[in-house]
Every structure is written in C-alpha cells, then in structure tokens.
Amino acid sequence: MGALNQRAIARMEAGVTSLVDGLLERMAGETQGGRTFDLIEGFAAQIPVEVIGNLLEVPRAERGPLREWSLAILSGLEPAPSAEVLARGNRAVVEFLAFLRDLVAARRKHPGDAETDVLTRLIQGEADGERLSEAELLHNCIFLLNAGHETTTNLIGNGVWLLLTHPVEFARLREDPGLLPAAVEEMLRYDGSIQLNNRRLSAAMQVGRHELSAGTSITIGIGAANRDPAQFPAPERFDIGRKPNRHVAFGQGEHACAGMNVARLEARIAIGRLAARFPHLSLAGAPVRDRRVRFRGFRMLPVGLAG
Numbered sequence: 532m533g534a535l536n537q538r539a540i541a542r543m544e545a546g547v548t549s550l551v552d553g554l555l556e557r558m559a560g561e562t563q564g565g566r567t568f569d570l571i572e573g574f575a576a577q578i579p580v581e582v583i584g585n586l587l588e589v590p591r592a593e594r595g596p597l598r599e600w601s602l603a604i605l606s607g608l609e610p611a612p613s614a615e616v617l618a619r620g621n622r623a624v625v626e627f628l629a630f631l632r633d634l635v636a637a638r639r640k641h642p643g644d645a646e647t648d649v650l651t652r653l654i655q656g657e658a659d660g661e662r663l664s665e666a667e668l669l670h671n672c673i674f675l676l677n678a679g680h681e682t683t684t685n686l687i688g689n690g691v692w693l694l695l696t697h698p699v700e701f702a703r704l705r706e707d708p709g710l711l712p713a714a715v716e717e718m719l720r721y722d723g724s725i726q727l728n729n730r731r732l733s734a735a736m737q738v739g740r741h742e743l744s745a746g747t748s749i750t751i752g753i754g755a756a757n758r759d760p761a762q763f764p765a766p767e768r769f770d771i772g773r774k775p776n777r778h779v780a781f782g783q784g785e786h787a788c789a790g791m792n793v794a795r796l797e798a799r800i801a802i803g804r805l806a807a808r809f810p811h812l813s814l815a816g817a818p819v820r821d822r823r824v825r826f827r828g829f830r831m832l833p834v835g836l837a838g
C-alpha cells in the first residue's frame with residue numbers, strides 16, 4: 532500500500548502519458564487508409580503490463596511472458612474451470628515462480644529504491660512490521676501482476692466500448708473533458724472488469740430470507756450490486772456525470788483494491804488522450820467478448836477512424 536500512495540501515483544503520471552501517446556501515434560499510422568485496429572491488443576493491454584512491470588522493476592526485455600501467465604492464471608479462477616484450463620493455469624504458476632525466484636535473488640543482491648520499487652519493499656518489509664516468507668513474497672508478486680493486469684486492460688476496453696455505443700455520452704465527454712474522472716467511475720459501475728468476488732462467512736448471517744451459517748462460502752455479485760436500483764437511480768443508464776456514484780467495483784472495506792488509484796490513473800490517461808486524439812473513433816466490426824463470468828471484457832475490439 533505504501534508504494535501505491537498518492538505520491539507514488541503522481542510520479543507515474545508522466546511515464547503513463549508518454550507510453551499512451553506512443554501507442555496512439557502507432558495507432559494513427561495503422562488506421563490510415565481506413566484500416567481497422569484492435570484496441571485491446573494494440574492499446575488497452577499494452578498499458579498495465581508496463582505499469583506493473585515498472586512497479587516490480589522487471590527488466591523490460593523480460594516482460595514478454597507476463598501477460599500470457601496472467602491470462603492463464605486468471606482463467607483458472609473461473610467458477611468451474613475445465614481440467615485443461617486448470618492445468619494451463621497451474622503450469623503458468625510454476626513458470627512464473629521460477630522467473631520470480633531469479634528476479635528476487637537478483638534484487639536481494641542489488642536492492643532497488645525502497646520508495647518506488649515494490650519488490651524491494653516487499654523483500655525488506657515495513658520497518659516495524661512482519662517480514663514476508665519466501666512463499667508469501669513470490670505469491671504476492673503473482674497476485675500483484677494478476678490483480679492489476681487484465682482488470683485494467685478490461686476497464687480501458689469496456690470504457691471505450693461504452694463511449695462508442697453511447698455517442699451522446701461520448702460527445703458530452705469531448706465537450707467537457709473535466710467529466711473524465713466521473714466517466715471512469717461510471718465505466719467501473721456500469722461494466723466493471725470484476726463481476727464476482729468471494730468470501731467465507733466468519734459468523735452466521737441473514738441475507739434476505741436466507742440464513743447462512745458460519746463457514747459458508749459465498750459468491751458476491753459485484754456487477755449486480757452496481758446496478759442495484761435501491762442505490763442508483765436509473766441503474767441501466769450509462770451516465771458519465773452520475774453523482775453520487777458509490778459503486779463497489781473495487782470491493783470495499785479492509786481488503787478493498789490496493790491498486791484502485793493506479794487503475795484510475797491508467798484509465799483516465801488512456802481514455803482521455805484517446806478521445807482527444809481521435810474524436811472520430813468508431814467501431815469497425817463486431818467485438819469479440821471474453822466469455823468468462825468472473826472477468827468482464829473483450830478479447831478483441833476493432834476500431835477505425837470514421838471521417
């Protein structure tokens with residue numbers, strides 16, 4: 532958490548902006564002459580992998596397999612994964628652990644800046660706190676990559692898709708870019724990248740008519756909560772100026788998402804600069820949805836520049 536505070540987030544801004552501008556430049560070249568461009572592969576997926584790679588200071592040349600590992604591991608978290616999906620996920624964990632053991636050994640020898648390098652911070656532990664065991668350290672690194680990677684890719688992809696399919700809201704954002712932070716919150720509410728979460732009850736409780744005993748495993752419908760009519764007037768309306776907007780896309784309470792402000796920063800810069808650079812961005816074919824139920828996003832989102 533200390534490495535993801537407001538100061539750390541502010542320090543990331545310039546780097547994320549120049550990364551996004553570089554991707555937009557490439558997109559400008561590739562969409563010339565009416566060609567289409569996959570916004571997921573060519574844009575949304577490129578941003579978080581760099582941001583998490585920077586947080587853990589993974590050497591740039593070694594970042595190649597990170598995305599595939601993350602996709603394979605997260606697919607294994609589906610409520611009922613097939614044996615093949617589970618095996619692929621477990622294989623990715625084994626490969627990733629081997630990679631991290633080397634990375635951690637090298638970092639122990641040559642520690643980074645404990646202010647900015649999350650891996651060095653996790654290795655050293657907090658001044659008067661607990662030190663992580665080797666297994667905890669490695670698995671926290673895996674968690675961090677997985678938590679921050681596909682979720683943010685999908686926030687950017689879902690957000691752009693929402694703007695393209697709600698042209699009045701897209702025009703509103705172009706006219707008033709000050710709405711961008713509220714627009715990102717509405718994207719998180721309306722089409723959040725994590726739809727389900729889990730808890731095991733530590734005490735008996737009643738939910739509606741149901742008595743649940745201590746120890747029960749429950750699945751929480753984040754997406755359903757975010758469209759609860761008791762909480763959100765006209766919940767099915769995508770309204771980029773919605774206020775208040777007390778969504779639960781990042782969870783809530785003690786274990787709420789530790790990276791929420793990193794994700795917000797990435798989404799604001801990616802979507803804001805994309806909208807400013809390509810006001811005529813349009814859908815250029817049928818998007819391909821990812822069919823998993825825990826994670827919501829697109830595998831492919833073809834776009835072009837009409838006009």
Ligand code: HEM
Nearest residue numbers: 678679682683686780781782783786787788789790793794
């Ligand atoms: C749109 C992007 C993201 C979404 C929708 C999201 C959502 C969530 C959710 C729902 C949880 C579980 C909260 C709970 O159980 O109550 C969570 C936990 C977590 N997330 Fe995120 N997340 C995103 C991006 C990120 C990023 C970029 C990072 C890291 C840089 C990150 C790091 C974490 C960590 C470390 C936890 C565990 C917190 C804990 O258990 O104490 N997340 N996130």
